[in-house]
C-alpha cells in the first residue's frame with residue numbers, strides 16, 4: 001500500500017491530521033520527521049520519542065516527561081513551540097514548527113566560521129532563550145550546535161533552542177523539603193548558592209561560550225587533535241586555543257565574551273544577565289534586527305497567502321509519494 005508501514009503505528013488522531021514523510025533530524029532521544037498538515041498543507045516537524053529506549057532506565061522516562069512538560073509550558077520566540085502532542089503506549093509524538101534552516105551545526109560545518117555580525121545576532125537570540133528558561137527555573141544542560149535550529153536558509157534569521165530532554169526543572173521544592181529536616185548531616189554546598197540556582201544555571205553559560213566560540217572560530221574550543229590532553233582534561237583546565245589565522249579578524253570585544261564565559265570556576269563565570277549587558281551586544285543595528293525577527297509586527301507577508309486547492313493536492317501527493325524515499 002502507498003503508506004509505509006511506519007504510518008500504521010501512528011496514533012489515529014495524528015494520522016488524521018498530518019501526513020508524516022521523510023526524516024529530517026536525528027536527536028539523541030528519537031527522530032524528527034517532516035509532516036504536512038492535511039487541511040492546510042503547512043509543513044511541520046514531528047519529533048518521535050520512543051519510550052522503549054527509556055523503559056530500562058527509570059530516570060530517562062522522567063527525562064521524557066520533563067521534556068514534554070517543559071515543551072508544553074515554555075513560550076518564547078527563540079524556543080521551539082509545541083503545536084500538537086500525541087502518544088501511544090510506546091512513543092511520544094511532538095508536533096513542532098518546522099525550522100527550514102536546519103541545525104546550526106550543519107551551517108557552521110559547511111560554511112566554516114560565521115560573519116561576526118551573524119554570530120552576534122544568533123548568540124543574542126540564544127542568550128534571550130536561555131535567559132527565559134532560567135527565569136522560569138529551567139536549566140537546559142545540553143546546549144550544542146545540534147540543538148540550535150535556524151528558521152530559514154538566510155543568514156539573517158530567527159534561531160530556536162530545542163531538545164530539552166536533558167533539562168532540569170530546578171529542584172527548589174526538594175531543597176526546601178531537605179532544609180525542613182535536621183541540617184546536621186547536610187554538606188555545606190547544600191546551603192550555598194553553588195548547590196542550586198547559582199551553580200546549575202552556570203552550566204548553560206559555559207555551553208553558550210562554547211557555542212559562540214564555534215560560531216566565531218568555525219571550530220570547537222576543546223578537541224582531541226589540539227592537545228595531547230583528553231577533551232575532558234582540556235575542559236577541566238579551561239585550555240582552549242584561538243588559532244590566529246581564524247581569530248585575528250574577530251573583534252577584541254567578541255573574544256572578551258568568549259573568554260569570560262569559558263571560565264572554569266562557575267562562581268567566577270560571566271552570567272547570562274552579565275553577557276546581555278556586555279559592550280559587544282550593545283549593538284543597536286543587531287538588536288533592532290533581532291527584535292524584528294523575534295517580535296514581527298503582524299502585517300501578513302506574501303508567504304502567508306492561503307494555499308489554493310491545486311497546491312494542496314500537489315503537496316499531498318508529493319507527501320504520499322515521499323515515503324518511497326524514506
Ligand SMILES: COc1ccc(CNC(=O)c2ccc3nccnc3c2)cc1
Pocket residue numbers: 024025032034043045080096097098099100101102103149162
Ligand atoms: C521542505 O522540507 C524541509 C525543509 C528544510 C529542512 C531542514 N530542517 C531540518 O533539518 C530540521 C531538523 C530538526 C528539526 N527539529 C524541530 C523542528 N524543525 C527541524 C528541522 C527539512 C525539511
